[in-house]
Amino acid sequence: MTPRHFLSLRDLSGDEIRRLVKRACELKEYLKRGERYEPLRGKTLALIFEKSSTRTRVSFETGMNQLGGGSLFLSPRDSHLDRGEPIEDTARVLSRMVDAIVIRTHAHTELETFAAHSNVPVINALTDKCHPCQLLADVQTYIERRGDIKGSTVAWIGDGNNVCHSWMNAAALLDFQLHIAAPAGYEPDSAVLDACRGHVTLSQDPNRAAHHADIVVTDAWTGMGYEEEKAKRERDFAGFTIDENIMSLAKPDAMFMHCLPAYRGQEVAAEVIDGPQSVVWDEAENRLHSQKALLELLFAVRS
Ligand code: CP
Ligand code: NVA
Numbered sequence: 001m002t003p004r005h006f007l008s009l010r011d012l013s014g015d016e017i018r019r020l021v022k023r024a025c026e027l028k029e030y031l032k033r034g035e036r037y038e039p040l041r042g043k044t045l046a047l048i049f050e051k052s053s054t055r056t057r058v059s060f061e062t063g064m065n066q067l068g069g070g071s072l073f074l075s076p077r078d079s080h081l082d083r084g085e086p087i088e089d090t091a092r093v094l095s096r097m098v099d100a101i102v103i104r105t106h107a108h109t110e111l112e113t114f115a116a117h118s119n120v121p122v123i124n125a126l127t128d129k130c131h132p133c134q135l136l137a138d139v140q141t142y143i144e145r146r147g148d149i150k151g152s153t154v155a156w157i158g159d160g161n162n163v164c165h166s167w168m169n170a171a172a173l174l175d176f177q178l179h180i181a182a183p184a185g186y187e188p189d190s191a192v193l194d195a196c197r198g199h200v201t202l203s204q205d206p207n208r209a210a211h212h213a214d215i216v217v218t219d220a221w222t223g224m225g226y227e228e229e230k231a232k233r234e235r236d237f238a239g240f241t242i243d244e245n246i247m248s249l250a251k252p253d254a255m256f257m258h259c260l261p262a263y264r265g266q267e268v269a270a271e272v273i274d275g276p277q278s279v280v281w282d283e284a285e286n287r288l289h290s291q292k293a294l295l296e297l298l299f300a301v302r303s
Contacts, residue, residue: 004300006123008132009132009169014174017136018143020290027289031289038068045061046074048103049074055284059287069099090114091116095119099299105127106128106225107128110127111124121299130162130169136291138217140286141282142255152215153177153213154176154216155216158186161188163259164180165188165192168188169196172198172199186237188202211249212249212250213250214255216250217256220266221233241266255278257280
């Protein structure tokens with residue numbers, strides 16, 4: 001039987017995302033009450049990370065442990081991937097030993113190749129194209145404060161990158177409006193834009209994007225893999241710092257979101273990320289709860 005993978009947010013329907021978020025909130029409650037819930041006893045999750053991570057790695061390892069299972073972490077240096085063993089062979093071998101595999105890699109096509117040769121669920125922990133696990137946590141963070149995200153307005157101000165693409169997919173799946181402001185040359189992928197038509201607008205104007213938004217969201221100007229462009233990016237993104245002026249254009253109760261890691265004074269001013277409208281620590285925490293709900297769904301352990 002073909003396993004159920006989570007390579008993009010599009011692998012879930014809007015209703016499934018809503019149910020998953022509801023479940024994530026329940027699992028969060030169980031944990032806060034100190035209740036044990038271990039449906040994944042005896043299961044093993046492998047994590048292959050070709051890029052750095054704090055939140056994604058720790059939330060998957062901790063989540064798997066809380067669900068009663070175990071996890072193992074493989075950097076390319078520890079496996080034969082760095083020595084030229086084909087990704088297809090690695091997928092075939094690992095999926096005969098472990099029960100699910102989480103991958104953070106460079107090219108999205110590598111993730112797709114891996115998944116095509118895996119007999120167990122594969123989860124995207126970030127590629128150059130998207131970061132769907134982040135969006136599960138971000139949507140949970142909004143819903144637990146305000147209820148359904150349908151009909152709301154979100155401003156993405158910054159790089160049209162992997163996280164932006166997942167916000168675009170979320171807008172289409174969950175029926176909200178996403179106004180993107182990105183500097184010239186940093187626009188999101190045109191195929192993703194086409195697929196999200198009617199839910200996404202694109203400009204180069206942060207003020208316009210922020211107008212009347214329920215959420216203002218950004219990401220680092222220099223993502224992993226683009227370090228050599230750092231100086232150029234800092235010049236190109238001038239005027240895109242989310243400061244109190246930009247936040248004042250959004251709704252008075254707008255939330256500020258950021259997937260983290262954040263760079264104060266660049267994409268966001270310290271007074272915003274450390275201020276009362278910021279929900280970034282809840283977003284980070286919700287990575288744990290929403291990914292536990294995702295594991296439950298992919299392992300099909302919940303009736
Ligand atoms: N937001 C996020 O994915 O963080 P890490 O890179 O620390 O995993
Ligand atoms: N866009 C960033 C996200 C990090 C979690 C990157 O790809 O580095």
